Amino acid sequence: xxxxxxxxxxxxxxxxxxxxxxxxxxxxxxxxxxxxxxxxxxxxxxxxxxxxxxxxxxxxxxxxxxxxxxxxxxxxxxxxxxxxxxxxxxxxxxxxxxxxxxxxxxxxxxxxxxxxxxxxxxxxxxxxxxxxxxxxxxxxxxxxxxxxxxxxxxxxxxxxxxxxxxxxxxxxxxxxxxxxxxxxxxxxxxxxxxxxxxxxxxxxxxxxxxxxxxxxxxxxxxxxxxxxxxxxxxxxxxxxxxxxxxxxxxxxxxxxxxxxxxxxxxxxxxxxxxxxxxxxxxxxxxxxxxxxxxxxxxxxxxxxxxxxxxxxxxxxxxxxxxxxxxxxxxxxxxxxxx
Numbered sequence: 563x564x565x566x567x568x569x570x571x572x573x574x575x576x577x578x579x580x581x582x583x584x585x586x587x588x589x590x591x592x593x594x595x596x597x598x599x600x601x602x603x604x605x606x607x608x609x610x611x612x613x614x615x616x617x618x619x620x621x622x623x624x625x626x627x628x629x630x631x632x633x634x635x636x637x638x639x640x641x642x643x644x645x646x647x648x649x650x651x652x653x654x655x656x657x658x659x660x661x662x663x664x665x666x667x668x669x670x671x672x673x674x675x676x677x678x679x680x681x682x683x684x685x686x687x688x689x690x691x692x693x694x695x696x697x698x699x700x701x702x703x704x705x706x707x708x709x710x711x712x713x714x715x716x717x718x719x720x721x722x723x724x725x726x727x728x729x730x731x732x733x734x735x736x737x738x739x740x741x742x743x744x745x746x747x748x749x750x751x752x753x754x755x756x757x758x759x760x761x762x763x764x765x766x767x768x769x770x771x772x773x774x775x776x777x778x779x780x781x782x783x784x785x786x787x788x789x790x791x792x793x794x795x796x797x798x799x800x801x802x803x804x805x806x807x808x809x810x811x812x813x814x815x816x817x818x819x820x821x822x823x824x825x826x827x828x829x830x831x832x833x834x835x836x837x838x839x840x841x842x843x844x845x846x847x848x849x850x851x852x853x854x855x856x857x858x859x860x861x862x863x864x865x866x867x868x869x870x871x872x873x874x875x876x877x878x879x880x881x882x883x884x885x886x887x888x889x890x891x892x893x894x895x896x897x898x899x900x
Contacts, residue, residue: 564719564811565777565899568873569770570633572625572729573763574601575867576858585736592748595734596759596859614673615686616654618647621863622683622731623690625762629727630691633770637725641769642695643684644714646706646730648861650680650699653735683731683762695723704825705886706730707763707865708894712781718768725769730866731762745792747889749828756827759859763866765873776876780814780897782807786835789891794832797891801839804893805883812881812897816843819897820879821850823872825887827860836887850879869896876900 576596587593598621603612606624615623622645630636658674676682681699688697696717700709707730714726742748742758749755767778784804788795809819822840826833840848852875858867865886872884876898884896 564715565779566715566718566767567774567777568765568767569772569774570629570766571763571775571870571873572628572630572632573867573870574598574621574625574761576759576761579757579859582739585739587739590740590743591750592739592743592755594749594757595739596757596857597734598761616651616677616682617733618651618654618731619677619683619686621733621762622729622764623686625729625731625764626687626727629764629766633766634772635770636691637693637727637766637769639692639694640724641693642714642717642723642726643688643693643697644700644710644726644728645684646700646702646708646710646862646865647680647683648701648703648706648732649738650701651678651682651733652738653733654678656737687727693727695726702892703888703890704827704860704865705888705892705894706862707869708884708886708896711778711869711896712783712894714767715778715781726767727764728767729762729764730862732760732861732863734758734760747829753828754830756829756855756860758861759864761858761863761867763863763870765869776873777899778896779899780808780810780812782811782895784893786891786893789889791890793889794829794835794887795891796835798835798839798842801836801887801893802843804895805839805843805885808883808895808897812899814881814897816847818881819849819883821852821875821882823852823854823868823875823882823884825885826853827855832887832889836885872898
């Protein structure tokens, strides 16, 4: 049992799922998303620094600032940063390539290129607070934020760093939305797909002056080899393996789990896969199930927000299990304990 304390939480959450007004969806099948519509980055970031950041970096920086303020102390230099993002700064990449094609390499803005990489938010966070520990960014689709948490906790457990900032961030833009719509991944009012969401949630782990909210106490991973590159498979046993591994890692029994924060996001194959795995593992004693993605949407921001809700829920349930099952076959599960 590793029991990594979570002492700070920062969230920039989307509003309710609603019709998309940011861009035109009239030619698409899906028309709703969970968007951050009232975010004012100048409330969190100095103007000169903000100018050098894209939307993704601004969301993550704001959430990190809130988490550090919440923990009551700025982490020391021996602090790591682990962030998950499903797709990274897609809009910045689009903007840079447009400038490159129209103006040529010599005139394409270099700042856009610097912000087009997925690890830009983590780099800004480390620079802002002088954090010299590990700095990693995970892009494992739906499981990105939980994979980041697993890595950070492994480094904390072996003493590689004194503290860590852990979280997820994603943005919704026209290209991402339209591609997901075209491959049939999004809900088109027939309850046959996911609702995409954006935002950021960050945690401070292993440092702070306040009493911990809860502890990350176990992780399990597996791969469903029956999954395709863009869809879920039928490898129920693989999901069971990951859930059981997380519970064993926390040195708990099935009966200790008071709730499961499920991966379910509205995708028929993914939801069916998880439901069957829960039945296989728990039998007739499936714990209370909590579905967060119907409020926050899917992808790394949703994964990090799912983690935050599970941390809050551990105060009532003592031990909770968090599932994250990715299209493509990646599975990460975690146990959070009070």
